[in-house]
Amino acid sequence: MLTGLNAVLIGGDARQLEVIHRLAELDASVTLVGFDNLQNQYGGVSKAELSESLLCEADAILLPVVGMDDDGKIDSVFAAEPIQLEEKHFKSINAHAVMYTGMAKPKLKQLCQDYQVRLVELLERDDVAIYNSIPTAEGALMIAIQNTDFTIHGSRAMVLGFGRTGVTMARTLQGLGAKAMVGVRREDHFARALEMGFEPFYTHSVSEKAKEVDLLFNTIPSMIVTAQVIANLPHHAFIIDLASKPGGTDFRYAERRGIKAMLAPGLPGIVAPKTAGRIIASCVSRLIMEDFSKRGNEE
Amino acid sequence: MLTGLNAVLIGGDARQLEVIHRLAELDASVTLVGFDNLQNQYGGVSKAELSESLLCEADAILLPVVGMDDDGKIDSVFAAEPIQLEEKHFKSINAHAVMYTGMAKPKLKQLCQDYQVRLVELLERDDVAIYNSIPTAEGALMIAIQNTDFTIHGSRAMVLGFGRTGVTMARTLQGLGAKAMVGVRREDHFARALEMGFEPFYTHSVSEKAKEVDLLFNTIPSMIVTAQVIANLPHHAFIIDLASKPGGTDFRYAERRGIKAMLAPGLPGIVAPKTAGRIIASCVSRLIMEDFSKRGNEE
Amino acid sequence: MLTGLNAVLIGGDARQLEVIHRLAELDASVTLVGFDNLQNQYGGVSKAELSESLLCEADAILLPVVGMDDDGKIDSVFAAEPIQLEEKHFKSINAHAVMYTGMAKPKLKQLCQDYQVRLVELLERDDVAIYNSIPTAEGALMIAIQNTDFTIHGSRAMVLGFGRTGVTMARTLQGLGAKAMVGVRREDHFARALEMGFEPFYTHSVSEKAKEVDLLFNTIPSMIVTAQVIANLPHHAFIIDLASKPGGTDFRYAERRGIKAMLAPGLPGIVAPKTAGRIIASCVSRLIMEDFSKRGNEE
Amino acid sequence: MLTGLNAVLIGGDARQLEVIHRLAELDASVTLVGFDNLQNQYGGVSKAELSESLLCEADAILLPVVGMDDDGKIDSVFAAEPIQLEEKHFKSINAHAVMYTGMAKPKLKQLCQDYQVRLVELLERDDVAIYNSIPTAEGALMIAIQNTDFTIHGSRAMVLGFGRTGVTMARTLQGLGAKAMVGVRREDHFARALEMGFEPFYTHSVSEKAKEVDLLFNTIPSMIVTAQVIANLPHHAFIIDLASKPGGTDFRYAERRGIKAMLAPGLPGIVAPKTAGRIIASCVSRLIMEDFSKRGNEE
Ligand SMILES: NC(=O)c1ccc[n+]([C@@H]2O[C@H](COP(=O)([O-])OP(=O)(O)OC[C@H]3O[C@@H](n4cnc5c(N)ncnc54)[C@H](OP(=O)(O)O)[C@@H]3O)[C@@H](O)[C@H]2O)c1
Ligand SMILES: NC(=O)c1ccc[n+]([C@@H]2O[C@H](COP(=O)([O-])OP(=O)(O)OC[C@H]3O[C@@H](n4cnc5c(N)ncnc54)[C@H](OP(=O)(O)O)[C@@H]3O)[C@@H](O)[C@H]2O)c1
Ligand SMILES: NC(=O)c1ccc[n+]([C@@H]2O[C@H](COP(=O)([O-])OP(=O)(O)OC[C@H]3O[C@@H](n4cnc5c(N)ncnc54)[C@H](OP(=O)(O)O)[C@@H]3O)[C@@H](O)[C@H]2O)c1
Ligand SMILES: NC(=O)c1ccc[n+]([C@@H]2O[C@H](COP(=O)([O-])OP(=O)(O)OC[C@H]3O[C@@H](n4cnc5c(N)ncnc54)[C@H](OP(=O)(O)O)[C@@H]3O)[C@@H](O)[C@H]2O)c1
Missing domain, CATH: 3.40.50.720 (NAD(P)-binding Rossmann-like Domain)
Incomplete structure (x- = not known):
């Protein structure tokens, strides 16, 4: 279980619904940024605006499969506008926090390196x-x-x-x-x-x-x-x-x-968004759990 | 080879192109009814209007896979208008001639029975x-x-x-x-x-x-x-x-x-008209050849 | 269930063990002829000598997969000697009884015909x-x-x-x-x-x-x-x-x-006697049940 | 082609026949040690006793799939006695020569290292x-x-x-x-x-x-x-x-x-010696050819 863990999701498409679902199931506290039009509600899931204080509290930050554009924009099918990530946001991220995305473009990689944010590119993983x-x-x-x-x-x-x-x-x-x-x-x-x-x-x-x-x-x-x-x-x-x-x-x-x-x-997201979402959800939740229990043991 | 055999095709869709192609290859004389807009030409293939004399000369008469409507109409994607078959046409068909179609509706079956025309429904065949x-x-x-x-x-x-x-x-x-x-x-x-x-x-x-x-x-x-x-x-x-x-x-x-x-x-004609046409062409040409050689032997 | 049904097994090999097992499970009364050396015992299963009175009581008579030889002999791997079936035995068989075997040689077929015994050749069945x-x-x-x-x-x-x-x-x-x-x-x-x-x-x-x-x-x-x-x-x-x-x-x-x-x-009996026995057991028990319930309904 | 290349095979089983066959086909000069009872002859293939001068001339030395025992013995199903390899033999091997075997036991590895003989263990290769x-x-x-x-x-x-x-x-x-x-x-x-x-x-x-x-x-x-x-x-x-x-x-x-x-x-050599021999033959001949052409280019 992920009781006590703070996860922040920023933007994405239908695939992120499976991720939200899974994290909620595992009892994480989930905050959604850029999901204004999303109706269905799960326990432990709330919406918020992007802010430094929000990221400062986060243990896990989840970007969409396609990541962040090189101009800092993150698309969301559940919001009218893209979300804009800035240097200050990266600066505010907690040292132990992990950022997850599908594939990272150069800018995202650079920012993570500059501000020493651990970045996991899920699509790079063999499994x-x-x-x-x-x-x-x-x-x-x-x-x-x-x-x-x-x-x-x-x-x-x-x-x-x-x-x-x-x-x-x-x-x-x-x-x-x-x-x-x-x-x-x-x-x-x-x-x-x-x-x-x-x-x-x-x-x-x-x-x-x-x-x-x-x-x-x-x-x-x-x-x-x-x-x-x-x-x-x-x-x-x-x-x-x-x-x-x-x-x-x-x-x-x-x-x-x-x-x-x-x-x-981008075929997975097109022909089988549910399956594709589950693949991401299953992997990301396993990684978060491993990290969470490791930190728990270290403390 | 089918040298000397008269085949008449009446209407149809892309699938009939494979049939025409195969019969021409086998050196049959092929006459097309309702293929006005068809460009590509094969040797030994000519176009004609439907007539009793045409049918009277035919050894094999090929209707489309979907056959003839119960009002006598035969559709063709290569003509502006459907072709209209009438009793007189059936009457004129030679005793040894065989009519081929995919599936026959009741009216077609009735007419063939009334005028003793041998009718082969290709889609009924197991192969x-x-x-x-x-x-x-x-x-x-x-x-x-x-x-x-x-x-x-x-x-x-x-x-x-x-x-x-x-x-x-x-x-x-x-x-x-x-x-x-x-x-x-x-x-x-x-x-x-x-x-x-x-x-x-x-x-x-x-x-x-x-x-x-x-x-x-x-x-x-x-x-x-x-x-x-x-x-x-x-x-x-x-x-x-x-x-x-x-x-x-x-x-x-x-x-x-x-x-x-x-x-x-009707999926075969939709997703793979070429393959579907070849299936028909291969079967119908084999049947015509068997019939042709049988008649040759009898004479 | 087969409560009340009398089954008589005459000879056979390892495959019949699965048949015995299945019939016992279904609560049939099973009598074994030619299984002298068989150790394992199931409830409701007894051994006996071949006799007219035994067959007279039987609802189902099960011969080995290879049936009866043309001299009336039935082999059994569980007995020192083959069992000898004679005309009198066939004569004693009840009118409603059914005889099951794998494949019947001519003599067996003849005797069953002569004495109007219903004979089922299991290996003839498609399934x-x-x-x-x-x-x-x-x-x-x-x-x-x-x-x-x-x-x-x-x-x-x-x-x-x-x-x-x-x-x-x-x-x-x-x-x-x-x-x-x-x-x-x-x-x-x-x-x-x-x-x-x-x-x-x-x-x-x-x-x-x-x-x-x-x-x-x-x-x-x-x-x-x-x-x-x-x-x-x-x-x-x-x-x-x-x-x-x-x-x-x-x-x-x-x-x-x-x-x-x-x-x-004879490969099934050689390389996979247990599977082969189950195939027979499963089919024969289903047929006996169908017959049993039919007779139950008729009475 | 391997025209001009000297290959020496020392011992082995049926699998080596495929190797001999392939090398002969490629026009190599093949010398067999420990194949006294082998009848079939190929052009360019001769038999010899093990000797330092023989090894000194060799470009490729092929041991059996199972290699050399830790006491220096090499088994051959085509000879009454095993062949005995000694330090002097390794000493005599040419600097550019390559030794091929299936799997090498410690002693063989040691000797090759001591005398700087390049050793290829074929079964270690993924292919x-x-x-x-x-x-x-x-x-x-x-x-x-x-x-x-x-x-x-x-x-x-x-x-x-x-x-x-x-x-x-x-x-x-x-x-x-x-x-x-x-x-x-x-x-x-x-x-x-x-x-x-x-x-x-x-x-x-x-x-x-x-x-x-x-x-x-x-x-x-x-x-x-x-x-x-x-x-x-x-x-x-x-x-x-x-x-x-x-x-x-x-x-x-x-x-x-x-x-x-x-x-x-050792199942491959037991159930399919011909296929197993071909696998070895095909790989070893490809490696020898690569090596041969590389040396040709260097000279
Ligand atoms: N369209 C979609 O929806 C979709 C979905 C998933 C992935 N993709 C894309 O598909 C591509 C393949 O992904 P993957 O996960 O299969 O990658 P992968 O596991 O790395 O496979 C790539 C394969 O290409 C071979 N290769 C690379 N360069 C080569 C060359 N010059 N000559 C011959 N073979 C070469 C590699 O051989 P070696 O093993 O010898 O290196 C490897 O077998 C990527 O571009 C990926 O982004 C697209
Ligand atoms: N959509 C398309 O593009 C397309 C293309 C080809 C065919 N079709 C159509 O697909 C259908 C099947 O064609 P087919 O060639 O496969 O026919 P088929 O070979 O006759 O198969 C029909 C199957 O249905 C079973 N069946 C019939 N009535 C049944 C019932 N009441 N309960 C249980 N099983 C029953 C038959 O079992 P038994 O063997 O026990 O009789 C048989 O296995 C036809 O209507 C055909 O026109 C459509
Ligand atoms: N060795 C074993 O352990 C073992 C085990 C099981 C069965 N068997 C034996 O194997 C044989 C086949 O059994 P099965 O159950 O498969 O029988 P099956 O279903 O009747 O199959 C026999 C096949 O042979 C074909 N055939 C018959 N005569 C032919 C001919 N003159 N030319 C071309 N094809 C011909 C049949 O074609 P059509 O469909 O056109 O008639 C059919 O496809 C039988 O003798 C059976 O006793 C042996
Ligand atoms: N009997 C025969 O005729 C015959 C023929 C050929 C080979 N062999 C033998 O078969 C064995 C396997 O050969 P191979 O070529 O398949 O080797 P391989 O490609 O290295 O495969 C060995 C597999 O075992 C896994 N493994 C190793 N230690 C493990 C552990 N502690 N827990 C879980 N998995 C473990 C490896 O997993 P990872 O990928 O995670 O390392 C790998 O998937 C060897 O001993 C070989 O000599 C026998």
Whole structure:
């Protein structure tokens, strides 16, 4: 339980509802900033304006999954206006307090470093990234079904990258009866992909392999689906780029060649906000509890 | 090859393009009725107006997947107006000619019987129904992903019916990591479902089972998702009814209880017209060839 | 419950223990003939010698899975000697009584017909055959692993027949990462095999397909793995024939060509007697209960 | 190609045949020590006695998978006597030469260090360990089928460890229809196991989980299946310990409690020597080629 812990949530989207719910369940004192339009009420949860005194009291500060913009703004779907974080706010944060977000942009990292605030980027964690890969893969699948006139079953689907998202994407395609070709650069990944029933290949031969592809899912966050690769794709092929912006595809060339290509960021929050919220809630509450009990023991 | 065979296609949608393509490949003489706006041309394919003399010459007459309306109208997405079939047309059809369609409405069946025209309903065939179950299941999946805020993976998905569509639907859900519960009424289906890793149950206990369901896919073409079943579903559950109109769900009650429910007919033509067209093309061309070679041998 | 029902078990192997257990649980009066060496005792279970009066009292008579020999002998692993059934025994059987066995040889069938005894062959039932296909496939797998120097994973495995055993065999091989080629003769089987991710082919082309096979599992109960097929197999190939005696393989030719081939009957009782016993027990007890309650209602 | 490269193989079992075959194919000069009884001959392959001059000429020296004993002996199934390696032999090895083995015992490691011989332990490599996990899992499966009276399908199978062998073991069991529970200690492994459809648990709760287990496969190379765990297993449970000697099971206690337990080392070489040989051959030849071309470029 988190009785006695002060958590402050600043902004966010539907996913934060699961976080609020979980923290309330664990008996934390939860203060919401930027949730003016939120109706549903839980015990132990109150709303407040952002202030230095509020942050000074906080043990845990929770920003949205997408974090803070480089101009200090934090978006909230539950408020008309974004919330503005300033240096004074960081200054007021208690030394033992921890700040949680999904991914941090440079400014947030800088401020946390300057004011020695411990910052946890949840999406950087392997476990969170793996859980998130599930709604990501389902979202990619939905896009593929919507945007093609053939079935996934029986198609040749290429997945580039065999990390936390790539493994799940390949398994999902295989589960639907596609032939999943997996582009890797490590020998152990090649071996594992083979063991799992995929058709592995090394990414240095990706343009060669592109010739037989119906669907291409990219998870590699650097330019990999180059003009040369795209030139080899059959004309009906469809590219879904899952890598974080700007993706790993030469979109300009794809358009020129008339190959459909789509950058598809932020799928978990779009196709399964409840599941995505639970992933965050479950991880953040576990981390807070660990920290809370550690501090309890130290005192 | 079908050299010397006269095929007449009357109306249809994108799926018929695959049929035209295949028949042309096999060197049949193909005449298109109601394809005025169709640009792409194949060798051996010509356009014509519907006439008795045209039909009199035909060895194979191909109607759209959805057949002919009970007022004699045949729709075509490639023409401004539907084509009107009349008794005189049926009368003119050659004794050895075969008429192919997806599913026949009563009027079409009646006319074929009256004028002794052999009628083949392709969607009635087990093989075609099984092939079609693949785009159907993918379409159902897409709808489920779009309309829920949780992932298919980890959800409890109930499939009612374990026929040509039900087996594929259950396998598809399992492939995505759902727990697939399958409602059957035959003991051998129960056994097979268990062997395939599903959780089978007999449909007489469907209301009991409904309590633990997140997603419900119905393939039974009679009232099975009754008010009693719906009353037991959790509030976030989502019903996708795949059975042919009017489906097997008490939609009125579902709405009253605030449970999302959707009748989703004709998915293959919607989500994968190319695959669906190939299924039809491959089957119809095989049947025509069998018939053609049989007649050749008899003569 | 089966309170008041008299069941007589005559001979059998370890599988019958599960039957005894289940019937005792359901409160039937169970009499064992030919179980002299059986130690474990259940309430309501007694031993007896075979006699006309015993059979006259019986509501259900349970023979072993392998039934009665054509000379009237019934084997029992729990007795030194086989039990001898004679015409007088059949004569004494009550009109409403039902006799259960796995498979009946001609003599047993004849006697039951002559004396109007209702005979149920459990292994003929689709559900029982499907449940039994599971230990059968696992047994076949064990034999394949033992008798080859390569892995199942990555091998090309051919399964002939796509019935109750063939489907399970193919799924099992696929589950281990083999490429499963499935030989069928029906178009709907072809379609289903494709949907399930196998490589279907029609059995008329089996010799052609044989060229690329590492493992061949036959479930077709007639000569199919002919000399011509065997002649095309690579030299390291291994044939496991699951079809009932004499199998569907030209064993003489296989030996001559130096291709390993094995007839592997009765696998469920060998590799998983407990599971196999439960399958029988579960089915026979359900049938007895149905019959019992029907008679109760009629009286 | 390896034209001009001198490879010396010293002892081994059937697996080395694949290595010889591959090196000969690549045009290396291969000398065999301790293969007196080997009949089959390849071009470019000769036999010799062990000598300092032989080793002095070698670019690559290949020991068996199991390496050299701590008394300098190397076993060969193709010779009556083991081969004896001595310090002088190591002394004579060329500075650029590389020695390959599966796993090295302390003495071999020591000698290589003393005489600055580069030593590659192939089984330490992730890719080799993953490829080897496939025959390992199939061997474990075979043992499980042989030693139980129930089917794998439908059983509750626990896999301890989620490394190179554990992942494959769990997938193999799942492929056969078992419920695979996976014991991990890392949060990302927990997440991945869940994504893959297993039932993950943390190993600190292994004794609790043991209560519902039919089959237990251990891959953790330290004492984990303790008396406490064994005490909780159901009586019919079966333990297969795959971890390297002495395994991770309290075998003494298992025997006392009457729970069947088996240490099963070296499965790849036993159940699939050809596949296992190919894994080694493919890896060692790739490494030699890389090394060879690197040296070629340097010169
Ligand atoms: N669209 C969405 O909704 C969504 C959701 C989640 C994640 N993402 C994004 O998806 C991307 C992948 O995320 P992840 O969690 O899967 O990351 P990850 O675990 O780090 O996986 C990335 C994979 O790409 C491979 N890779 C990187 N550079 C490569 C190169 N030059 N050539 C070949 N392979 C290369 C890596 O190989 P090594 O293992 O050899 O390094 C690794 O297998 C990220 O950009 C992430 O932000 C998007
Ligand atoms: N939405 C779409 O895009 C789409 C696409 C294809 C098909 N469909 C429709 O889907 C439905 C199913 O097609 P199908 O090809 O799968 O048909 P099918 O092979 O005949 O399967 C129907 C299943 O329903 C079971 N069933 C029928 N009545 C039942 C009852 N009263 N209680 C329990 N089970 C019952 C049948 O069981 P038994 O085996 O015991 O008879 C069978 O397993 C049809 O209405 C078809 O028109 C829709
Ligand atoms: N070894 C064991 O331990 C064990 C265990 C169980 C069963 N069995 C034996 O295995 C065999 C198969 O049993 P089952 O339950 O699977 O029977 P099944 O359901 O009748 O299946 C037999 C399959 O063989 C096909 N077939 C029959 N004749 C054919 C032919 N001439 N050409 C092509 N296909 C043909 C059938 O096709 P259609 O569907 O087109 O008719 C069907 O798919 C039987 O002999 C049974 O006794 C052995
Ligand atoms: N029997 C055979 O034929 C055969 C064949 C191949 C291998 N093996 C043997 O099998 C064993 C496993 O090999 P491998 O290649 O799978 O090794 P591996 O990749 O290192 O995997 C070992 C796994 O055990 C886990 N582990 C280690 N200590 C643990 C502990 N105290 N508590 C919980 N988990 C623990 C590791 O977890 P972390 O990831 O958290 O470290 C890892 O997941 C080795 O002993 C190897 O020699 C035997």
